[in-house]
Amino acid sequence: MHEVTVSAPVNIACIKYWGKRNTKLILPTNSSLSVTLDQDHLRSTTTSRADQSFEEGDRLWLNGKEETVKEDGRLGVCIKELRNWRKIEEDKDSSLPKLSQWPLRVASYNNFPTAAGLASSASGLAALVASLAKLYSLPQSASQLSLIARQGSGSACRSLFGGFVAWREGSAEDGSDSLAEEVAPQSHWPEMHALICVVSDAKKGTSSTSGMQRTVETSTLLQHRLKIVPGRMDDISKAIQSKDFATFGEITMKDSNSFHSVCLDTSPPIFYLNDVSKSIIAVIEELNRSSGEIVAAYTFDAGPNAVIYALEKNMPKVLGVVNKFFPTSEESRDPFKTEAAELPEGFNVNVVREGGWEKGAVKSLIHTRVGDGPRTLGKEESLLGENGEPKVLA
Amino acid sequence: MHEVTVSAPVNIACIKYWGKRNTKLILPTNSSLSVTLDQDHLRSTTTSRADQSFEEGDRLWLNGKEETVKEDGRLGVCIKELRNWRKIEEDKDSSLPKLSQWPLRVASYNNFPTAAGLASSASGLAALVASLAKLYSLPQSASQLSLIARQGSGSACRSLFGGFVAWREGSAEDGSDSLAEEVAPQSHWPEMHALICVVSDAKKGTSSTSGMQRTVETSTLLQHRLKIVPGRMDDISKAIQSKDFATFGEITMKDSNSFHSVCLDTSPPIFYLNDVSKSIIAVIEELNRSSGEIVAAYTFDAGPNAVIYALEKNMPKVLGVVNKFFPTSEESRDPFKTEAAELPEGFNVNVVREGGWEKGAVKSLIHTRVGDGPRTLGKEESLLGENGEPKVLA
Incomplete structure (x- = not known):
């Protein structure tokens, strides 16, 4: 057969x-x-x-x-x-x-x-x-x-x-x-882990196929993004070669934000990030600030879900902040059984609205890692x- | 004295x-x-x-x-x-x-x-x-x-x-x-009216003074925006001279989106638009689409509140969609006592989440116009x- x-x-x-x-x-x-x-x-x-x-x-x-x-x-x-x-x-x-x-x-x-x-x-x-x-x-x-x-x-x-x-x-x-x-x-870098945060969304967004075409046709800032990307490709490749997470993370976050910027600069504008997505960004930025180094990097595709990259050793920190502010409503998957760490000292909880988000704003988490x-x-x-x-x- | x-x-x-x-x-x-x-x-x-x-x-x-x-x-x-x-x-x-x-x-x-x-x-x-x-x-x-x-x-x-x-x-x-x-x-153009939508916000945003400085220091797309603005200044000035609302509105919306794009392209990113702001954008874009012409233009400063420009004759249409999807919780001010119109034929209500927003997502409205x-x-x-x-x- x-x-x-x-x-x-x-x-x-x-x-x-x-x-x-x-x-x-x-x-x-x-x-x-x-x-x-x-x-x-x-x-x-x-x-x-x-x-x-x-x-x-x-x-x-x-x-x-x-x-x-x-x-x-x-x-x-x-x-x-x-x-x-x-x-x-x-x-x-x-x-x-x-x-x-x-x-x-x-x-x-x-x-x-x-x-x-x-x-x-x-x-x-x-x-x-x-x-x-x-x-x-x-x-x-x-x-x-x-x-x-x-x-x-x-x-x-x-x-x-x-x-x-x-x-x-x-x-x-x-x-x-x-x-x-x-x-x-x-x-080369098996310590690279990822946490997928599945975010609830009341509205179905623009499909990526039609969205990207609209950006090509109407965004004035896209042309500038296209000039920036080659440098980022070089820099992140080097960061990967040398296992430099800080640079890898910085570029990853910048490029996610740049991508969503040109979506917003599209006519009519396209929004994939919702208030929960933005709050995840604020929490990860604050985690990095209070840690004194970039320990985690968020990235968002054409939807509100976050993927947070972090080295295995730092995943307890990431889970610590995510669990605290975004209690999930559905079963999460963590094959590594990672234990969440306490918030870093000096973490400013005011980056999230008072009391954190309601249960289910992030529906579930999937902890995974780089694969073959x-x-x-x-x-x-x-x-x-x-x-x-x-x-x-x- | x-x-x-x-x-x-x-x-x-x-x-x-x-x-x-x-x-x-x-x-x-x-x-x-x-x-x-x-x-x-x-x-x-x-x-x-x-x-x-x-x-x-x-x-x-x-x-x-x-x-x-x-x-x-x-x-x-x-x-x-x-x-x-x-x-x-x-x-x-x-x-x-x-x-x-x-x-x-x-x-x-x-x-x-x-x-x-x-x-x-x-x-x-x-x-x-x-x-x-x-x-x-x-x-x-x-x-x-x-x-x-x-x-x-x-x-x-x-x-x-x-x-x-x-x-x-x-x-x-x-x-x-x-x-x-x-x-x-x-x-020259006293028919230019404005509707201010006061949007509730759970979180205090970044001050414009510190926000704009961070954009200057970290946004890669800002330099491109600066190249685009002079043309927009010329074009909108001509649109004002010739009372061409469609062009005035188109540029106004594009520039608001461009401004919020460079905020998002800032590191860490700055978000002034929340989910209600984005929904107002979707409603106005759909009002224009279903009307077959640009009858209203949204713009957002460093916060979630919308200002919607429209000619006096089109304000009933604007109030029609805003009242329908964003019921207010506090007293609004309309010195013109404008009556809201029905939704335009062919208006796709699916641009807003089902059932519209809860009362008070937009707190109140202020209807005003160009002044001296x-x-x-x-x-x-x-x-x-x-x-x-x-x-x-x-």
Whole structure:
């Protein structure tokens, strides 16, 4: 049976991707850089099977719900390109089974709820691309595969690597140099931990796809941001190389704020941070101030959830302030069983409104850390039944 | 008796002042432009008296509470400069009483609560400068007086004029060309109305003085904003000349958003807009979209309160959406007794969270309009008793 099951990680950017210079090929207006999070905690798993006997062409299920694969849609384009690469191998070696001509069955599953506000499209697309590349025994490198994943969902290209990953904007018209590459592996700085704060939001925000396009079209400050990012990419890469958390954290916070600034400078303005998000920022800034050094760094994607990076040794401090001011309403996940520390001496509690936030303003916490790239799993992890349909349907 | 009572207006900027290039002289990093609001509704009143027989030097009361006048403080500098100008006149004409040598008694009163979040320092300083200029019979023009008011509180210089007022950043080292001038008088466009939405805020924000300095020191995007403002100054001035509300409104909203963007790009970031402010923005953007034209323009200073500019004929529409989604908890003021209109057809109510905001998220509304510059009032309006102390103490 020609089947492969792969899992791929979530990544959270420190230098944000916001704006496309080519919406069809998904070529960004600036390079970006992310930390890959541990698949032990957060992952998308995808099983891909090719079988000559399948009828009705390709079929695909996301979290047990069947999705239509449009030929010119993002998923369709990814599958088509990977098939083309398989075809090249088959033409070179006639002994290979003609998998490129066989219909596919693909099932994908995220182990984190959509409500967690994490970009499931990045890990999902990365798992799809990695599973098909494995199924087709493609010789392409992860960077080459990232060219395909990028066209499925921009930031998915970064989930093809573990550790610390750069997506180079590139300059080629056809996007052939707009790819992801490793800045440093997970093993270089395994002490890098992350705390995801899932923030309640009464209103659904602007989608990142339409939001970033509006920013490109209307923000006057974006052009200036684009001039600033290259320097930040260099500086944060060096900080990662030398394990300089203070610089890493400072740039991460600045770039998150810069990204949300250009959102606000968009017409009509886009707001992803809500009052709880802003309060988390104030608490982390005060934690750093009262600690006399940068021990934690917040970053926010296109939504109100915070991701707080900190070294493992400083996570008790982070949990100390987060637990104190943002009591959660739902179960949190901490595989490290970290004990919260007391507030640092001199911490000014007035940075948060009196009494802190009501229970559930932050719904739950997920404590995780830097992780590795896509993993090939055993047959027992397959999401597909014998008949080529998902074992678990929605 | 040598005494004068003057009232001066509040002004609300459409092109925001944010950043000083010289903190001592209060020279701004960019020009700004404001609408002067009607003193019939919002004003600071100041009585200044000079009397040879006063003991203990100068004394000053703000809202009935005595303030210390430090010689090198902002108030002290303003009084000293105006005295110097009086001295020049006395030297030219020996028949003039030597008011420049006599102690002063000054009482100032705002007819709007500090809690309204309006910048009382602008109208207050303007009233002080205008009253002393009148008391001293100074020959200086309002623009020349604005050089003094500017040193008391930057945006105060704009409150020395009615109508539409520009504060030119100037280029001279000594600040001699950083002054206010009229772009158009009140009578040019009296249909310009404003609705102030007083928004509740759980947390006291960053003061504008310290906030703008932090932006100058840490924001990377500010430098780009400074390049954008001159074009906006030209464009909004033309829009005012030609009474083109759509352009006036568009620039006003963009510049407010640009100002709050650079606040967010500051390190640590500064947030003045809260979730209610953002919701007001969403409602006004949707009002404009569903109306098929820009009928209203929001702007926010260093706090969560909105000021919504609209032509008189469109105020019913503005009140319609504001009343619907932001029920107030305290008495509002509408001297025009404007009736709220229905929502425009096609208005998407989903821009606000379901059910709208709880009562009091916007505390109260003040409906006003463009107004004139400082007014000299009659003796019966004096705030000082015979003894040179305020008639009403705090």
